[in-house]
Every structure is written in C-alpha cells, then in structure tokens.
Amino acid sequence: MAGVDLTLALSRAQFIQRVREAYYREEDEVANRRRAVTRVPLHVLAVTSEIYPLVKTGGLADVTGALPKALATFGIETHTLIPGYPSILALARLHPPLMEFDDLLGEKATLRHLEIDGISLFVLDAPDLYDRPGGPYVDENGYDHHDNWKRFAVLSLAGAEIAAGALPGWRPDLVHTHDWQSALTSVYLRQMGSPVPVVLTIHNLAFQGQYSSDLLPLIGLPPEVFSVDSMEYFGDISYLKGGLMTADHITVVSPTYAREILSPTFGMGLDGVLNTRIDRLQGIVNGIDNEVWNPSTDPYLPFRFDMKTLRNKKNNKALLLERFNLQPGDGPLFSAVTRVTWQKGMDMLAEVADEIFYRGGRLIVLGQGDHAIENALKETAARFPGKMAVSVGYNEPTAHLIHGGSDSIIQPSRFEPCGLTQLYAMRYGCVPVVSRTGGLSETIIDANDAALSARAATGFQFHPVRPEGLRQALRRAADAYEDKRKWARLQLQAMRADYSWDRSAESYAEVYGRLTEQRFQATH
Numbered sequence: 001m002a003g004v005d006l007t008l009a010l011s012r013a014q015f016i017q018r019v020r021e022a023y024y025r026e027e028d029e030v031a032n033r034r035r036a037v038t039r040v041p042l043h044v045l046a047v048t049s050e051i052y053p054l055v056k057t058g059g060l061a062d063v064t065g066a067l068p069k070a071l072a073t074f075g076i077e078t079h080t081l082i083p084g085y086p087s088i089l090a091l092a093r094l095h096p097p098l099m100e101f102d103d104l105l106g107e108k109a110t111l112r113h114l115e116i117d118g119i120s121l122f123v124l125d126a127p128d129l130y131d132r133p134g135g136p137y138v139d140e141n142g143y144d145h146h147d148n149w150k151r152f153a154v155l156s157l158a159g160a161e162i163a164a165g166a167l168p169g170w171r172p173d174l175v176h177t178h179d180w181q182s183a184l185t186s187v188y189l190r191q192m193g194s195p196v197p198v199v200l201t202i203h204n205l206a207f208q209g210q211y212s213s214d215l216l217p218l219i220g221l222p223p224e225v226f227s228v229d230s231m232e233y234f235g236d237i238s239y240l241k242g243g244l245m246t247a248d249h250i251t252v253v254s255p256t257y258a259r260e261i262l263s264p265t266f267g268m269g270l271d272g273v274l275n276t277r278i279d280r281l282q283g284i285v286n287g288i289d290n291e292v293w294n295p296s297t298d299p300y301l302p303f304r305f306d307m308k309t310l311r312n313k314k315n316n317k318a319l320l321l322e323r324f325n326l327q328p329g330d331g332p333l334f335s336a337v338t339r340v341t342w343q344k345g346m347d348m349l350a351e352v353a354d355e356i357f358y359r360g361g362r363l364i365v366l367g368q369g370d371h372a373i374e375n376a377l378k379e380t381a382a383r384f385p386g387k388m389a390v391s392v393g394y395n396e397p398t399a400h401l402i403h404g405g406s407d408s409i410i411q412p413s414r415f416e417p418c419g420l421t422q423l424y425a426m427r428y429g430c431v432p433v434v435s436r437t438g439g440l441s442e443t444i445i446d447a448n449d450a451a452l453s454a455r456a457a458t459g460f461q462f463h464p465v466r467p468e469g470l471r472q473a474l475r476r477a478a479d480a481y482e483d484k485r486k487w488a489r490l491q492l493q494a495m496r497a498d499y500s501w502d503r504s505a506e507s508y509a510e511v512y513g514r515l516t517e518q519r520f521q522a523t524h
C-alpha cells in the first residue's frame with residue numbers, strides 16, 4: 001500500500017491509524033482518477049474487425065469484447081463499429097436501421113445497432129463487402145478476400161464519418177482503433193479536419209495492411225499521403241503506418257513488446273516509424289475476461305473446479321485423453337491452443353515434442369494456420385500414435401476443455417505482443433511453458449530456485465527461443481510434474497495470479513481521460 005512507512009517504530013494503534021489513512025488516501029486517489037475520466041461521461045467509438053463472442057479468429061476479439069465491459073466501471077460508454085459479417089447480420093437485421101451511408105468508396109451501407117452480452121455494437125451492413133462465406137479475412141478456401149483493401153478502408157471511413165458527426169444524435173469524445181484493419185480511421189479523420197482524439201492499439205505488428213499506392217484514389221485519399229512521413233512504406237502504402245502517423249496515442253499490449261518493437265528485430269520494418277512516435281507509445285498489458293474464462297462456472301467443462309476442488313481437473317483430463325484417442329496414463333498432458341504459425345513457434349514444437357513422450361507425457365495441439373507447419377505436427381503425431389493428437393481447426397468449446405483438463409500449456413512464440421492463452425492457462429491450473437519474449441516474459445514467473453522458494457513461480461520460461469531451449473523447458477516441466485507437491489504448488493500459484501481487466505482498463509481510462517482533457521482545454 002503506497003505511503004505507509006513500515007520502517008518507523010510505531011505503536012500498534014498508530015500503525016493501524018496510518019494504514020487506514022493510506023487506505024483512504026488510496027481510495028480517494030482511485031475515486032479522483034475515476035472522476036477525472038467520468039467528469040464528462042465519456043463516449044467512445046471503438047472500430048474493429050473482430051469482437052468476442054460474435055466473430056473471433058484470435059486474441060484481438062477477446063480484447064475488443066472484454067475491454068468495453070471493464071471500461072464501463074469508469075463511466076466510459078463504448079459503442080463498437082464492426083463489419084456486418086453473416087454471423088452478425090442475422091441478429092443485426094432484426095433491428096431497424098440507424099442511418100444510411102450513400103457512398104462509402106462507392107458502396108451503399110446501412111448502420112444497425114445491436115446489443116449483445118452487454119456490448120453495444122454498430123454493425124456496418126454492406127452486403128457486397130462483408131456478407132459472404134469464409135472468415136473475416138479469408139474465403140472458404142483459406143485465401144485472403146481479394147478486396148480486403150477496400151473492406152477495411154470502408155470500415156475505417158465509416159468509423160471516421162460517425163466520429164465526425166454523421167450519426168444524428170450521437171458523437172464520440174474519442175475513437176479507439178485496433179490493428180491495421182481500422183487504422184485508416186484516423187487518416188480519414190485528419191483528412192476531414194476533425195480533431196477527435198484517436199487511440200490506436202497494436203495487437204500484432206506482423207499484420208500491416210500493405211498495398212500498392214495505385215489504390216490511393218480508390219480509397220479516397222490524396223496523393224500527398226504517399227510520403228515518408230505519412231503512409232508510404234517501402235514503395236507501397238501501409239494502413240498501419242497511416243494509423244501510427246495520425247493517432248494521438250499508440251498502445252501495444254504489453255510494456256515489454258512496446259520496448260521490443262523499437263528494435264529492428266521486432267519492429268517488422270516499422271521500428272523507425274515507431275521511434276519517431278515514441279512520445280506517444282505505451283504498453284498496457286491485456287487482461288482476461290474472468291466471466292468467460294472461469295473454471296468454476298465454465299459451461300464447456302464437464303467437471304468444474306476452483307483452487308479448493310482442483311482434483312476435479314483430472315476427470316477432464318481423462319475425458320480429453322479419451323476424446324483425442326490418446327493412451328490413458330499418469331504422465332503430464334501438455335497442450336497448445338493456437339494459430340499454427342511461425343510466430344507461435346509451432347514448428348519448434350513439432351521438432352522437439354518427442355521429449356514429452358520420452359517422459360511419459362501426452363500432447364494435444366488444437367489450431368490452424370500455416371499448412372506446412374500443420375503437416376509437420378501431423379507427421380510427428382503419426383510417429384507417436386496414442387501419444388500426440390493434432391486437431392486442425394478452430395473450436396472455442398474444445399479450447400476451454402483443453403484448458404480444463406491439461407497439466408501444461410505450451411507457448412513457444414518467437415514474438416508475442418501479450419498472449420492470452422498463458423493467462424487462461426494459469427486461471428485453469430495449467431502450468432505454462434513459454435518462451436521469454438514480449439508479454440510472455442512479464443506475465444509468467446519462471447520456476448527457478450529463487451521463485452520456487454518465494455512461492456512466486458507460475459510457469460517455465462526458456463531463452464533463447466530455439467528448439468533446444470524449448471526441449472530443455474519441457475524437460476524441466478516434466479521433472480517438476482513428477483514431484484506432486486511441487487506441481488500442485490505451481491498450479492495454485494498460477495491460479496492466484498490476477499490478470500483481470502481492472503488494472504489495465506484503468507490505464508486505458510487514464511489515456512482516454514488525458515486525451516479528451518487536452519482536447520477540452522484546447523477548445524475552451
């Protein structure tokens with residue numbers, strides 16, 4: 001607790017009095033901070049290509065789905081603009097239109113409102129762009145939609161028009177964009193001369209929305225933006241760079257990743273740009289939605305549990321082994337639930353998974369992505385029948401069950417802006433094995449001797465991020481698993497780690513408060 005000097009020799013009564021004073025001071029500070037952002041109740045327009053529970057391909061959806069709920073406790077009301085994909089339209093079309101757009105880069109669109117699970121959505125119903133088979137970014141055959149450049153420019157333009165006042169009776173105080181798909185919103189807003197503050201959050205710098213500059217007239221932007229201090233990027237245009245150059249504040253999803261991306265190794269060609277924007281770059285670690293990911297209430301778990309009933313987990317484990325046709329046994333069950341990509345290091349796992357089986361363990365991989373890596377995983381599984389299963393696909397209920405029954409979740413990422421899977425794993429009593437990079441390095445405490453004695457360890461980290469490092473970490477985890485008391489302690493320590501949204505939402509609320517205050521002062 002801040003402000004209590006424990007080095008002073010105090011009587012017990014004085015001590016209690018001081019603690020009380022500090023407590024109330026702290027309470028006041030929190031209340032003041034909340035008041036600072038709620039003095040004028042804040043209205044935020046979030047713009048995103050994914051949101052849980054309606055459309056999700058990865059962690060972006062989890063964040064855009066959970067953050068508005070967490071921000072509501074700060075008096076911040078968020079409406080989220082989302083494309084009208086088929087899964088959303090069925091519900092959205094039950095509601096009357098809010099407004100019509102006559103010409104969004106040549107497209108007509110209807111704006112609809114939908115409220116679901118406490119989230120308020122503006123749905124952009126533009127059937128030619130979004131009402132089609134496949135996922136948000138790829139068609140039924142896994143290829144990028146040919147017109148993604150237009151689909152996400154239109155989303156951003158609609159966001160900018162709403163922010164600039166196109167929707168009668170509602171105008172946001174601030175806009176929050178996410179990744180390249182909505183990054184053009186601030187570019188359009190500045191072209192319109194609108195001063196509405198914009199926060200851009202980067203969830204993954206690897207995806208940048210890079211296209212030929214020939215598209216500029218088609219996305220309604222003037223030739224001037226094709227310059228080095230605007231959207232020009234290695235001879236092309238980059239939507240993400242456009243956002244980085246025009247947003248008032250840039251957040252990434254962990255402080256470590258915020259530092260890493262300033263270097264060429266992690267900057268993905270944008271480190272130079274990010275260094276010029278360093279004064280507005282901030283890392284805010286993600287939280288998790290404690291209602292969606294709660295092992296004691298999870299509807300997808302046949303056997304629910306908490307810290308006191310952790311033993312129930314083994315029933316889920318038996319079920320998982322059966323469901324994935326794996327041999328039953330007492331050895332550790334490792335799992336990975338992930339996009340199968342180079343970023344996530346799944347090729348390394350395919351290479352060293354044998355270590356798990358030599359130690360009597362089993363492995364389940366649920367994921368999809370790069371076909372070559374999927375095949376490498378399947379080949380390893382074929383060499384170890386009954387010990388390893390690979391399920392190619394995306395399945396939310398199975399993801400929950402895997403967390404509910406596994407002993408350990410493996411996340412050997414080459415880079416990881418934050419990572420949510422390791423946070424879910426901890427809450428479900430799985431001890432994560434992770435590479436020491438980005439958000440993984442700051443959310444998992446390695447089970448070294450010091451951390452074990454301090455009862456602080458929550459998982460296993462490895463570095464450098466190479467197959468041999470991963471093999472070594474798997475070995476350490478398997479060794480620890482053999483000591484039942486040590487393992488149970490690690491599980492409980494992991495379950496106690498608090499990664500709810502409260503703290504991180506407060507950081508976003510502070511950013512919003514500061515930006516809107518600056519704007520308020522500039523206009524009064």
Ligand SMILES: Nc1ncnc2c1ncn2[C@@H]1O[C@H](COP(=O)(O)OP(=O)(O)O[C@H]2O[C@H](CO)[C@@H](O)[C@H](O)[C@H]2O)[C@@H](O)[C@H]1O
Nearest residue numbers: 058059060203338339367393394395399417418419420421
């Ligand atoms: N096959 C499958 N079936 C079911 N569920 C699956 C699945 N594959 C993945 N998931 C789910 O998708 C989410 C993945 O989130 P992550 O944050 O771990 O990674 P991602 O790279 O998608 O996110 C990016 O954005 C997030 C959010 O900011 C950052 O944490 C992260 O570092 C960054 O790379 C989890 O909810 C996971 O359970």
